[in-house]
Amino acid sequence: MKVLTLFVAGGQALTSDMRRMMEVVPESIHDRSGIFMGSYDEIEKVKSFHKK
Amino acid sequence: MSPTTSIHFTLLTTTYSLLCHALQFSFKSIAYYIRRATLINLTGLAGSSNVTGDDQKKLDVIGNDVFIAAMKSSGKCAVLVSEEEEDLICFPEHKGARYAVACDPIDGSSNLDAGVSVGTIFGIHKLAEGSKGTKEDLLRPGTELVAAGFTMYGASTQLVITMKGGGVNGFTMDNALGEFILTHPKMQLPKKRAIYSVNEGNSLYWEDPVKAYFESLKYPQEGGKPYSARYIGSMVADAYRTLLYGGIFAYPADKKSPKGKLRILYECAPMAMVFENGKSVIYYKSDESTDIVCSRRSSAHE
Numbered sequence: 566m567k568v569l570t571l572f573v574a575g576g577q578a579l580t581s582d583m584r585r586m587m588e589v590v591p592e593s594i595h596d597r598s599g600i601f602m603g604s605y606d607e608i609e610k611v612k613s614f615h616k617k
Numbered sequence: 618m619s620p621t622t623s624i625h626f627t628l629l630t631t632t633y634s635l636l637c638h639a640l641q642f643s644f645k646s647i648a649y650y651i652r653r654a655t656l657i658n659l660t661g662l663a664g665s666s667n668v669t670g671d672d673q674k675k676l677d678v679i680g681n682d683v684f685i686a687a688m689k690s691s692g693k694c695a696v697l698v699s700e701e702e703e704d705l706i707c708f709p710e711h712k713g714a715r716y717a718v719a720c721d722p723i724d725g726s727s728n729l730d731a732g733v734s735v736g737t738i739f740g741i742h743k744l745a746e747g748s749k750g751t752k753e754d755l756l757r758p759g760t761e762l763v764a765a766g767f768t769m770y771g772a773s774t775q776l777v778i779t780m781k782g783g784g785v786n787g788f789t790m791d792n793a794l795g796e797f798i799l800t801h802p803k804m805q806l807p808k809k810r811a812i813y814s815v816n817e818g819n820s821l822y823w824e825d826p827v828k829a830y831f832e833s834l835k836y837p838q839e840g841g842k843p844y845s846a847r848y849i850g851s852m853v854a855d856a857y858r859t860l861l862y863g864g865i866f867a868y869p870a871d872k873k874s875p876k877g878k879l880r881i882l883y884e885c886a887p888m889a890m891v892f893e894n895g896k897s898v899i900y901y902k903s904d905e906s907t908d909i910v911c912s913r914r915s916s917a918h919e
Contacts, residue, residue, distance in 0.1 A: 569901050571898050572900050572901060572902070573896050573897065574896060575805075575806055575893045575896040576859075576892035576893060577893065578885070578888065578892050580870075581869050585889075586759060587758060587760045588758050588759070588760060589758060589759070589885070590757065590758050591755075591756050591881040592756070593756075594705055594755060594756070594882060595700075597876045597878060597879060598870070598879065598880075598881050598885050599867075599870030599871075599876075599878075600866075600867065600879055600885050600889075601865065601869065602856070602867070603859050603865035604806055604807055604809045604864060604865065605806070605808050605809070606808055607809055607810070607864060610833075615830075617829070
């Protein structure tokens with residue numbers, strides 16, 4: 566029997582310091598952040614440039 | 618499901634759908650005013666400025682008033698944050714209200730007079746157990762959002778909404794019916810696409826990794842094709858295109874704005890939720906361990 570592993574993911578959204586945007590707790594109601602968001606592969610590329 | 622949980626569930630969903638009705642009403646009203654703005658002298662400045670220090674447009678003021686009125690009359694919103702209001706707005710008169718809403722009624726309003734697409738962005742939180750609706754109900758991470766999305770007032774009015782743990786659905790406003798029709802069910806963000814969207818006018822202020830990244834898109838290694846640039850300058854419109862076609866949208870923090878420019882509560886977090894929930898199968902592994910890219914949308918275009 567053939568086993569298939571599916572990898573399901575959406576896009577990604579990160580802050581300027583490469584944290585997951587969704588996990589950021591704002592300090593004030595009008596708090597700001599830098600953002601990178603888009604296709605999965607494109608954001609992986611952004612991450613690779615921030616690791617260098 | 619026990620009878621009590623089922624009653625509880627029904628009550629919750631009724632509450633939620635009433636809130637959604639009020640949201641839809643505000644989108645329809647804002648769309649109506651935007652589309653008539655030039656005819657009824659609603660273009661230009663209102664003569665005031667908001668929290669951000671932005672000059673308020675007449676439509677900013679109207680959009681904000683419409684949104685607040687809709688949330689208030691829904692009776693289901695306990696507390697509200699608007700881009701146009703310095704403080705949060707509480708509705709203590711609605712005892713049964715269990716939701717906290719953050720919104721930017723007209724995002725990208727500096728584009729309005731030029732007829733460029735603008736939008737409304739919103740995020741919905743549930744009040745904490747026992748809370749009557751305070752700032753703390755909104756100072757939560759995006760992972761706790763119950764629902765989020767945006768409406769874009771473009772060539773057509775498009776509503777995109779996602780719920781916690783769910784998919785992303787897109788609706789188009791049918792002006793004759795006055796209803797949002799489901800036209801983009803289960804939206805899936807393409808796995809990759811050679812489009813970048815960023816305000817390059819700020820590149821002087823960018824940090825080195827950001828500069829290096831965008832350089833690599835424009836000057837790819839030998840044999841590679843450079844990316845296309847698409848920047849409308851209206852976050853909702855740039856995000857909507859990225860959602861449909863793929864690519865990247867960025868507004869990095871830089872030396873001029875070390876904290877970034879976009880707002881977490883009613884710009885970044887709701888968009889992040891939409892993007893993360895636009896899930897598709899991006900590859901699968903068979904037992905022979907061969908990776909096969911099978912993102913349906915991206916492969917169709919390549």
